[in-house]
Amino acid sequence: MVAFLSWPLVVLVVVVMMMVLAGPTSCGAAGIASDQATDATKVFYNRVPKAASTALRSIISDLARHKRNLKFVSSKVYDDRKRWSREEERANAERINFVFETNFDQHVIYDQHVRYINFTQFGLQQPVYINMVREPAARIVSSYYFARTGDSSKREQVRRKLGEQADWSVDECLAHGDNCTFARNMGGNLMTKFFCGHADVCNRVGPAALEQALYNLEHNYAVVGITERFDDTLALLEATLPHIFRGAVRLRERHGIKKSNRNTRAGPTPNAETIAAIRHSARYDVALYDRAVDLFERRLRKAQQQQQQQQQEQPLKRPSRPRDYDDDD
Ligand SMILES: *[C@@H]1O[C@H](CO)[C@@H](O)[C@H](O)[C@H]1NC(C)=O
Ligand SMILES: *[C@@H]1O[C@H](CO)[C@@H](O)[C@H](O)[C@H]1NC(C)=O
16 A cells, blocks of 8 residues: 655665665765665666657656655657767756756656766766666667657658658568668667767767777666566666665556557568668667676676565564465465
């Protein structure tokens, strides 16, 4: 019945955690690599498009509705995915930092479809980053159909520009060779760009940009979830950022899977050859995704071990609740 802690309890939990951690993770958020829970209060979800971000957003906004001390700020700017100049990056870092600072007494999650922003180079506090990644071919195909048939505000514009090819399936499009606009970059390794950011090295997708993206993935993101493992992603978010995400798994159970199934007005699934061509073109995203899955599994295992340990160490401090193995006893 009481799915969420009231805020005094959350404060208590946070204070206890600060005392327990009493280390650099509890005061500075810069460069947090999450092997443990953190109480950082400002979270930036620079969400990768078509990677269950709508599903995660709806859970975050439900959490924010239930938690008085949690504020969710969702950007209305949907279409700024390019690499910025240093001045543009500074202006945006300051704009987002302003959102965090004006809500200094609350936990804030800010989300926008943008590349990773480095706040510290402008003397600003780096927020804790989270994101989600998805198997690259599936993400790109989803994005292909969404741009043509989805409820995006740009759909009509896209359809006018593409003319008759707007109605081609992915397979049909590639069969048209150079006449297929999509064939020119096939999604353009967008995930690598999102994790790389705005540094010079991110200007061209290649091994150097991938290296920077992998560095950020490992060192500058608290949690990078996996679309194909959405429930485990929520569990890892709860374990890593408990003061913000506690209750997420339960909300998901209550919603069922409805919310992640929005936007499935897709189109025919491409054949194996087409998928292979997309994965080849998106090879940097494939490498990033594979690394993200490894990292995710490592962090999830560790979080589960820590949870078990805590349960063994302090069984009496936990509120009594029905054991879930009563039936077997
Ligand atoms: C930001 O950029 C500076 C300079 O390139 C680098 O030293 C620092 O590690 C970066 N910080 C983050 C959090 O990305
Ligand atoms: C591309 O379009 C042009 C003009 O409509 C057409 O002549 C040509 O055959 C098309 N090429 C392919 C590979 O479909």
